Each structure stands twice: as C-alpha cells, then as structure tokens.
Amino acid sequence: MEIKDIQEEIIEEFAFFDDWMQRYEHMIAIGKSMPIIEEKNKTEDYLIKGCQSKVWVYPEIKDGKVVFTADSDAIITKGIVAILLRVFSNQTPDDILQADTKFIDEIGLKEHLSPTRANGLVSMIKQLKMYALAYKSQQN
Amino acid sequence: MKTGIKHTSFDVEKIREDFPILNRKVNGYPLVYLDNAATSQKPRVVIDAIVDYYSNYNANIHRGVHSLSQEATDAYEKARVKIQKHFNIKNAHEVIFTSGTTHSINLVASGFKEFLKPGDELLVSAMEHHSNIVPWQMLCEQTGAILKVIPMNLNGELEMLEFVGLLSNKTKLVFVNHISNALGTINPIEEIIEKAHKVGAVVLIDGAQACAHLKPDLQALNVDFYVTSAHKMCGPTGVGMLFGKEEWLTKLPPYQGGGEMIKEVTFEKTSYAGLPHKFEAGTPNISGGIAFGVAIDYLNAIGFEKIAIYENQLLEYATKKMLEIEDLKIYGTAKNKTSVISFNIGEIHPYDIGTIVDKLGIALRTGHHCAQPIMDFYKIPGTVRASFAFYNTFHEIDTLINALQKAKRMLT
Numbered sequence A: 001m002e003i004k005d006i007q008e009e010i011i012e013e014f015a016f017f018d019d020w021m022q023r024y025e026h027m028i029a030i031g032k033s034m035p036i037i038e039e040k041n042k043t044e045d046y047l048i049k050g051c052q053s054k055v056w057v058y059p060e061i062k063d064g065k066v067v068f069t070a071d072s073d074a075i076i077t078k079g080i081v082a083i084l085l086r087v088f089s090n091q092t093p094d095d096i097l098q099a100d101t102k103f104i105d106e107i108g109l110k111e112h113l114s115p116t117r118a119n120g121l122v123s124m125i126k127q128l129k130m131y132a133l134a135y136k137s138q139q140n
Numbered sequence B: 001m002k003t004g005i006k007h008t009s010f011d012v013e014k015i016r017e018d019f020p021i022l023n024r025k026v027n028g029y030p031l032v033y034l035d036n037a038a039t040s041q042k043p044r045v046v047i048d049a050i051v052d053y054y055s056n057y058n059a060n061i062h063r064g065v066h067s068l069s070q071e072a073t074d075a076y077e078k079a080r081v082k083i084q085k086h087f088n089i090k091n092a093h094e095v096i097f098t099s100g101t102t103h104s105i106n107l108v109a110s111g112f113k114e115f116l117k118p119g120d121e122l123l124v125s126a127m128e129h130h131s132n133i134v135p136w137q138m139l140c141e142q143t144g145a146i147l148k149v150i151p152m153n154l155n156g157e158l159e160m161l162e163f164v165g166l167l168s169n170k171t172k173l174v175f176v177n178h179i180s181n182a183l184g185t186i187n188p189i190e191e192i193i194e195k196a197h198k199v200g201a202v203v204l205i206d207g208a209q210a211c212a213h214l215k216p217d218l219q220a221l222n223v224d225f226y227v228t229s230a231h232k233m234c235g236p237t238g239v240g241m242l243f244g245k246e247e248w249l250t251k252l253p254p255y256q257g258g259g260e261m262i263k264e265v266t267f268e269k270t271s272y273a274g275l276p277h278k279f280e281a282g283t284p285n286i287s288g289g290i291a292f293g294v295a296i297d298y299l300n301a302i303g304f305e306k307i308a309i310y311e312n313q314l315l316e317y318a319t320k321k322m323l324e325i326e327d328l329k330i331y332g333t334a335k336n337k338t339s340v341i342s343f344n345i346g347e348i349h350p351y352d353i354g355t356i357v358d359k360l361g362i363a364l365r366t367g368h369h370c371a372q373p374i375m376d377f378y379k380i381p382g383t384v385r386a387s388f389a390f391y392n393t394f395h396e397i398d399t400l401i402n403a404l405q406k407a408k409r410m411l412t
C-alpha cells in the first residue's frame, strides 16, 4: 500500500473511537503487533536520542524498500513507533522522504507532535527519514 | 472525613483561592498539580508584586540618584533583609542574590579553585541533584581534588557511620542536600555539619527542596554555605539565594566581573566592592528578588509548623493509599521525609504512567529527576514522582489514586 492510503486507513480506524482512552488503548494494541527489532540490534547505535523512554529502530533495505523493526521500553511509546512503522516501513526511500505526518494530528495524538515533548516523536520521524536519506544516497 | 485523618485549623480551600492557576483545567479536567518538587505554584501576592514593580517603580538599582531608582533599591534591599531574618542569618550582606540553587553552587565551587590542591577530598552524598554533583566534578578536574561519595541504604537514608569513616584531615568540603528531591529524605544536616567541622571541612547545604517545607535556622546550624531557589517556595523563577558565612564570602574571589561588583576600575587594576555586591555583577532580577521576599512573607503568614503538619498528613494518606495499589513500590522510605513519593508500578515504564495521568489533568514528574546516581543505585531507569504542597488536598490524592488505577489497567 502507498503511504497515503495507509495513513487514511489509520485515520479511519481511530475515527471509530470517541474518547482518548480508547484511542490510547488502540495505540497500545498496535504496539503489541509491531515487528520487533532483534535483540542483538538493540544497541546504542540504534537508540533514538531525545526520548524519555528508550526507543530502538533498526533499518534494512529489502528489494529497494526500507524495512524497519523497532522496540521501546514504554508501551505508549511503542504504540507510537508502531504507528509510524505501519506508515513508513516497507516503502521506498523516496516515498518515506516525501511523506508528511499530518495524520498524527488527525488521529488525536497531536500532543505528541510538540518538538519539546519528552517522548521524542519528532526525533523518531527525523531518524526514520535520515535512514531513508542514507539509503537513497547509497542507491545514487 | 472518610480518611480518618484529623485536620488542623488549616483551611486548604481558602488557601487554594490564593493560587490563580489552581482554577484551570488541563485536558478537560481540573488541574491536580503534584509536581511541586520541580517548582511550586505562585500565590497572587507574588504575581502582583512583579506586576506592581514593573507598573510602578521599575528602575535600575544601586545606581541612580532619582526617586524611582531609590524606591526599587529600597524594595530589593528590604527583600534581602527579609531573607536574612527568615533564615536567621547574622548579617544581611551574607545573603547573596543569585539566579537560583544551581548558580549559587557554581559560584561557590568556582571560588574554591584556589583553595584546593591535588589529593584534597570532597564528600558528596549519594542522593544529590546533578546541580550539586557536576560543579564539584568540574572543580575536581581543575584542581586534582578527589570526589568521594557518602553511601545510602535502601530506604534512602545516608549511612552516617560510613560518612564519619570518610572524614579525615584531607576532607576539605562536604556538600549534601537538606532534602532529596527524588526521595524526599530529610538528611541529618546538623550532625553532618558538626562532624565535618571537627575535621575542619567546609559544608554547603543544598536547600532547594527544603525551604518550601521547613524554616532552617542558619546560625543555629552553623553551616558555612546554604543555597536555595525562590521558585520552589512560591516565589518566581530565576532568583535564589546563596548564604555564606562572612569569613568565607570575604575569602572567595568574585565569580563574574562587571558592573555593580566593583569599587574602582582603571585599566590597570580593579578593586572589588564589598559584600554582597562583590558577587552580584550586573543588573539582577530585581522584580524576582522583591517577589522572593513577598513569597517568604506569604509562607510565614501561613506558618511553617502548620504547613509541616498538613503536608505530613497528605504524605501519610497518600502513602497508605498508594501502597494499596498492587505492585506499587515506593523508593525513598526514610523515617524522616517530606511530602515526596517516588514510585513505580510493576514493570510499567514511568513515562507511560505520566502520560496517562496527564490526560486526566494530573501533573506528575517522571524520569530520573536529575539524580541519575539514585536511579542507578536502585537499578531502575526512573520513577514517577508525586510531590505535595500545602495547597494540595486529600481529594486530589483520591483523584490521583483513581487515575493510577486506570493507568495500571490500561498499561498491563
């Protein structure tokens, strides 16, 4: 699926809930089904700075697409990363670089978008895009 | 009342009316502010004092001959005297206005550079805020002095026998917080000061957490340096105090050069002003200093004894209620502690709990509380911390308990 379609799908999913608790519960559930990073890759190198909880993201390139696995020691953070991976994983570097993240706002998680927020959603997005950029420049 | 705890004459509802911010809602819920150890909220009299200064007599101090400057200088110097009286300090010139605890500690640490030599020893407690660790580490790097740590037990109490064992004629400085921000422990500073003095060591007490809860008598303590921040005691941010005994403040070199701190300047040589101005270079936080004085008046009008009794009731009630939550573990169970509860619930990450209760309007602190060595000691990444002030209520604690239970259900 294209990034746009996945984002639409997530927006529809979240529209189903009418309060924040259900949205958070759903996010936590998504976190539980995330493709988890292999234990051996949980190193300093793949730790994302700027989060109060620990977040590891590991990138690989497969058939021209970037595939991410990740984990976090906090469940809410894990849910947030999982949502990001649903959108960004298995996409080409170009698509990842061009994607916007307005959907986060639309699914009622706007508070996590603040650049000063301790969970570092902004740092996560930046890191995913950095990996995409690195692969893109390798390909060229 | 269903808590079974007797109230004093303390009228918390009336006190709450003094704090405008306590009326606001957060995420649709009435604010429950339980992050008082990070900074306290401000009563209207303190806010008004700042507005009044800028509206009616804003001028630079100690400089002009004009009336406004005189009024501002008088108000600022009156605040200094209020601080002096409050802490029972011998001389007003032993009160140095700083930007806060961190600034005060750095000022002292930097001044001791010329009094230390390689091999001298400095003692720090195992439960310090980074502000009371890093400046001294920098000092050790610059001088070759050695930093040694006074250990604590699992309850979060200092091992006083080990402390005594660490003291020797090599010990030059001892710095300990009066109350730990992460654990709430009230340290036996009288004993620490007395024992350190016996070997000729100088003692600095970090009172950042203490001054909102109790009223230290600095002459009785016979402490060499005592530092604190106004913002934790209902005053504004960006202003604080360094108390130093006159003999030490006279010996220490100035920290920053500039206006206000000089007696005479030529390009060949500058002679410094006397105390306290020697350490107060540049235009200070004038409104902040004045409002600091007002905050002290405000707290004294309520009364520190009443504050302590009420906060202890809050602490007891909250501790009891929290321990009813299965798997909740409290870090910091010293016999002598203030209204701070650091905890974790099972394996749940502190950040998750903080996020969920925030959605319910409750402000808690999560993380390492600028005291990573403590977290390492307990081998945890961090804790959730609820810290209570005299304007918090038993009802708010009930709200917190409900929220924690909800968070626990969601997160396990």
Ligand SMILES: Cc1ncc(COP(=O)(O)O)c(C=O)c1O
Pocket (backbone or CB within 6 Å): B037, B038, B100, B101, B102, B103, B129, B131, B132, B177, B179, B180, B181, B206, B208, B209, B229, B370
């Ligand atoms: C024990 C202790 N020391 C020092 C500080 C630093 O105070 P400030 O940030 O006001 O300089 C704090 C503040 O959290 C504290 O709790």
